[in-house]
Amino acid sequence: MTPDDSFNSGVARPTADQFDFNELIFEDRVHQRIYTEEAVFREEMRKIFAGVWVYLAHESQIPENDDFVASKLGLRPIIVVRDSTGRIRALYNRCTHRGATVCRQQQGSAKSFACPYHGWSYFNSGKISGVPWPDGYADDFSDPKYNLAQVPRVQSYRGFIFGTLNPDMPPLEEYLGGVKKPLDEWLDRHPGGTLSFCDANRLKFNGNWKLLYDNSADGYHVIFSHRSLLAMENRLVEGNDEDKGMAYYKSSPDNAPFYVKVFENGHHYKDKRPAVDTSPGGLWNIEGPHPGMEHYEALIREKLGDKAGSVLDLASSEPVNINVFPNLHILGNHVQVSQPISLTETDTTWWGTAVIDEKDELHGCVDAVNALRMRTQESFPNFGELDDLMNFEQIQAGLAGVEDEWVYMHRGFGIPDRIKRDTDGYLIGPPTDEVFLRETMQVYKNLMMSEPNLIIERDIEAAAE
Amino acid sequence: MQHDPSRTSYYVGDDFYQSVVDSYSEWQSDDMEITDPALRDSCRMLLEKEARLLDQNRLDDWLTLYVPECLYWVPATPHGGDPRTEIAVCFDDRRRIEDRIYRLQNEFAWSQHPVSRTARLISNVSAFSTSDENVLMLRSTFLTTEFQAGDKRTYTGWYGHKIGSEEGEWKILVKQVNLIDCDQNLRNLSIIL
Ligand code: FES
Numbered sequence A: 001m002t003p004d005d006s007f008n009s010g011v012a013r014p015t016a017d018q019f020d021f022n023e024l025i026f027e028d029r030v031h032q033r034i035y036t037e038e039a040v041f042r043e044e045m046r047k048i049f050a051g052v053w054v055y056l057a058h059e060s061q062i063p064e065n066d067d068f069v070a071s072k073l074g075l076r077p078i079i080v081v082r083d084s085t086g087r088i089r090a091l092y093n094r095c096t097h098r099g100a101t102v103c104r105q106q107q108g109s110a111k112s113f114a115c116p117y118h119g120w121s122y123f124n125s126g127k128i129s130g131v132p133w134p135d136g137y138a139d140d141f142s143d144p145k146y147n148l149a150q151v152p153r154v155q156s157y158r159g160f161i162f163g164t165l166n167p168d169m170p171p172l173e174e175y176l177g178g179v180k181k182p183l184d185e186w187l188d189r190h191p192g193g194t195l196s197f198c199d200a201n202r203l204k205f206n207g208n209w210k211l212l213y214d215n216s217a218d219g220y221h222v223i224f225s226h227r228s229l230l231a232m233e234n235r236l237v238e239g240n241d242e243d244k245g246m247a248y249y250k251s252s253p254d255n256a257p258f259y260v261k262v263f264e265n266g267h268h269y270k271d272k273r274p275a276v277d278t279s280p281g282g283l284w285n286i287e288g289p290h291p292g293m294e295h296y297e298a299l300i301r302e303k304l305g306d307k308a309g310s311v312l313d314l315a316s317s318e319p320v321n322i323n324v325f326p327n328l329h330i331l332g333n334h335v336q337v338s339q340p341i342s343l344t345e346t347d348t349t350w351w352g353t354a355v356i357d358e359k360d361e362l363h364g365c366v367d368a369v370n371a372l373r374m375r376t377q378e379s380f381p382n383f384g385e386l387d388d389l390m391n392f393e394q395i396q397a398g399l400a401g402v403e404d405e406w407v408y409m410h411r412g413f414g415i416p417d418r419i420k421r422d423t424d425g426y427l428i429g430p431p432t433d434e435v436f437l438r439e440t441m442q443v444y445k446n447l448m449m450s451e452p453n454l455i456i457e458r459d460i461e462a463a464a465e
Numbered sequence B: 001m002q003h004d005p006s007r008t009s010y011y012v013g014d015d016f017y018q019s020v021v022d023s024y025s026e027w028q029s030d031d032m033e034i035t036d037p038a039l040r041d042s043c044r045m046l047l048e049k050e051a052r053l054l055d056q057n058r059l060d061d062w063l064t065l066y067v068p069e070c071l072y073w074v075p076a077t078p079h080g081g082d083p084r085t086e087i088a089v090c091f092d093d094r095r096r097i098e099d100r101i102y103r104l105q106n107e108f109a110w111s112q113h114p115v116s117r118t119a120r121l122i123s124n125v126s127a128f129s130t131s132d133e134n135v136l137m138l139r140s141t142f143l144t145t146e147f148q149a150g151d152k153r154t155y156t157g158w159y160g161h162k163i164g165s166e167e168g169e170w171k172i173l174v175k176q177v178n179l180i181d182c183d184q185n186l187r188n189l190s191i192i193l
């Protein structure tokens, strides 16, 4: 009897080690089971959402010492905290006593966490600070085994905080590898090379988390899945006006000068900048209509004259998709985070970002830029993403036809000279190519076929290095 | 120069934002509450008509209840937040509401395929006077049930309507929708609330 049987009224379900991923993942196609089997999902929560570097939070959410924000590492409830000494940690939100969560707020500031159940309390370093009526214990609680568990490795890259339970993972920067470059470029277009989070559009869909990752550099779906968005954004275009939004996908995108690029470890990148005019004001010219657009544009132009174009570009969506496996996506001005909830339920949170302009590089226009930027960022989650999420849900629905086994991702596969190696050594292909999907699936397969070494840490000094 | 707010958005600027934030701060005070039954009833009729037009999917007719320089606002934070520096679930001026309607009526909006059926309940209507005698603020509680693609779900919370009288008729200046779960991840919110 497999461990699953007890939950399943006698119907045996496979466990993940009964799957041979060599039989599920091929170069050109994958088996529907990777999206439909509970056992696969449970293994992913260990081998991927603990075994590799997983995005947890952004430093702007915890600017001061003692600030914390709730997060998850896979399904594990985590408190990301900047402790009283300033060290960023990812604590298990799980009381050492009998397991209750010790923090039930989404975000806040606290020097310590007291468990509501029996009152054990912990410093925000994770160290236990006391238990009620300690003379009822033979123990003196000096043993670190009573400290909160924590993610042993927590590292940041330019404000983005990641964690892993795997001591064998290379340092974060090495794991990010080639994707650091587009990430740097995306950050560096802003004053000070930094941004702050400013609330989010929060969405969810009834489908497997990989359906979202599979979509993240997909240039093939754009004019079909987003047909209503493209029509909407261009409904007022007339005369010599520039086409708005992702109109560059319209005719034959594979002959247009933009591309998809594949990095190591499942990261990839859709760079649409070569398809648009990136001289100052170029991005602004293709930005779709949004509340306040003409008002603030006039204001900024009046104030800045020739310099207005590049400032307005900061209110416009940057035409890139930067995807960091397994759960972080940077697109337009958004930081989109995906969070598996169950095999067939995924949250996707589109954090908005605001410009910070401490040195007044925008000549007094930062508030106007941010007022525009809030509104440009509300567009895609409202009018674009909902249609994609419905298509992900309908993939999940379609895959219930289990005898039809294969999901194809072979667009571009086997065509000589279509996929090339760029001068930096990474693969690039035309924008509608599925090469990014094939390469990510090979990374996924390797992860699912190996057993990571997963540990938690309770030693306050050793943790979060 | 006169601008058409269906085509350009000149009215959404600092003054507009400030007036919205001010209108929605500390407006529900007991001593401002309107007790005149006839006046209250006229407010309730407006809200019920709005709900009916939305349930009947008569979106163009629905928009005639709004002034040209209007706002449809669903905050992402329970206290409303400051829309100048925070993302909202949506913050639609007239042109963007028309965008929204255009998309909902476009047969390629897959999130509305098939089109949702909705049933709205509106209750607990309170009306408050403001410093402008032509402007009232309304608070009401709503429960909207949506059926779409085999799934039935509910949205609930309270509305804050800012309404103004125009030639003896109430028109909606701002509709603020306060979902009780506005800061949670929501599935396929593509209808107008
Ligand atoms: S479970 Fe936390 S004190 Fe008992």
Ligand SMILES: [Fe+2]
Residues within 6 Å of the ligand: A215, A221, A222, A225, A226, A388
């Ligand atoms: Fe998409």
